[in-house]
């Protein structure tokens with residue numbers, strides 16, 4: 001059984017039909033990569049899973065249970081964390097406050113905190129700084145850290161490498177590899193090289209439809225397919 | 235110039251504006267005793283207006299709801315408190331400070347209780363259906379304001395209501411040639427205590443953390459697993475109760491209230507919230523004190539300009555800082 005499944009999900013934004021037919025099976029463990037051109041519907045897919053847009057048809061199941069139609073907060077409490085495209089950092093709050101908000105009881109689990117410090121040392125350094133003053137890369141680290149403050153079964157991450165320096169992208173890849181040992185990651189990514197190094201399974205969305213799904217190894221080996229679906233000239 | 239700005243920033247930045255205002259007024263007024271009286275009056279007014287405005291600011295910041303009906307809570311608070319004070323008049327005139335204070339406490343509690351209940355009803359019945367739709371919010375909350383003014387008219391009549399004050403808050407303290415009305419001192423202290431309480435709630439508690447986060451990004455707060463609707467209701471009720479309390483204190487301050495009170499305060503409250511920066515409690519306090527001082531100084535120096543002065547102030551501040559003096563980070 002897959003951890004997350006989408007069956008013929010259709011989502012409208014206002015009067016526009018954006019997702020026409022999204023079907024995905026995200027197995028438990030590892031990184032599942034969602035690829036697609038700009039405007040294909042990747043963010044809309046993640047927002048539909050999170051309940052931030054309400055699908056008008058189709059079903060979303062998480063751990064076998066239908067979650068489409070639930071309230072965003074309820075979906076989150078089932079064990080899904082979300083790192084949005086704009087990171088969703090609370091700029092007026094300190095790094096510590098951003099993270100403590102994500103804890104269930106208002107207290108940190110010392111082991112998880114140590115792990116976060118280990119993955120992202122900059123966060124420990126800027127612990128009491130207001131988050132708006134962080135650099136883009138540090139904000140992204142904070143957004144990812146916030147998703148792992150509590151144990152989650154699934155983390156949705158939307159284009160985490162956008163605009164980041166190569167050294168930070170490498171650190172991010174390291175962190176994702178570590179996180180994926182205990183948690184499933186559904187990763188939306190434009191940076192194909194980054195995605196290729198992490199993903200086990202993948203799917204490509206085009207114009208609100210899934211046009212390809214399979215293993216990352218298979219997709220990475222097929223230059224013609226990549227070129228056709230993503231316009232990557234390799 | 236930059237260095238000057240930096241120095242000003244180090245000593246408090248925009249927080250110095252009220253001080254600058256008071257200094258300019260000192261020079262213009264000339265007579266120190268009048269200046270002290272006006273400054274105390276301005277601060278007292280500022281803190282009462284802060285109570286009235288803080289809820290509006292939080293509700294806008296957190297819920298993105300423009301509630302033009304907010305001033306209904308102010309005027310109902312004033313009239314409910316006035317009715318309780320009139321009913322308990324024999325306690326007010328009694329020679330016991332305890333009975334005096336009890337009557338006042340009951341009046342304030344009645345206003346707060348009214349604010350909580352009415353806030354809850356208002357949020358669930360009127361505001362909830364128009365979330366995310368500013369035009370309909372303005373129309374429906376304006377409508378609610380007009381209806382509530384008519385209800386006040388129907389219950390309390392159109393003639394001004396005289397609000398009795400507790401005996402122990404009557405009169406003035408005389409220090410040298412300066413006289414300070416006791417009620418103003420009381421309003422200032424009570425308002426300041428409530429500001430400290432709100433500040434503590436917002437900055438030292440988990441609920442406060444959630445509210446501050448919600449002001450910035452509601453979707454993200456939901457995505458972290460918190461039900462923002464419940465938070466909304468709580469904040470709306472709190473804001474309504476504070477407005478009602480502000481109205482109750484204002485009734486005792488003015489001692490004569492009419493159903494037009496809500497509409498008059500609404501303009502001031504909106505000016506305060508816009509000057510201060512929507513969604514920010516510190517900004518609301520700053521805006522309220524600036525408006526309170528300006529109203530009193532200009533009321534003394536050029537009475538005919540009293541209302542226009544605050545409008546001019548708002549426009550000037552908006553040109554300088556379009557998001558207000560101390561906006562919540564968005």
Ligand SMILES: Nc1ncnc2c1ncn2[C@@H]1O[C@H](COP(=O)(O)OP(=O)(O)OP(=O)(O)O)[C@@H](O)[C@H]1O
Pocket residue numbers: 013014016018036037038039040041042043044045085190
């Ligand atoms: N709030 C909105 N209102 C109207 N249309 C929207 C809205 N958000 C997205 N869309 C449209 O939905 C389509 C899919 O958008 P989506 O953001 O899901 O794409 P994406 O695959 O995440 O793209 P990108 O790689 O640029 O982030 C686009 O055509 C976009 O214009």
Ligand SMILES: [Mg+2]
Pocket residue numbers: 042043044085158
């Ligand atoms: Mg996107």
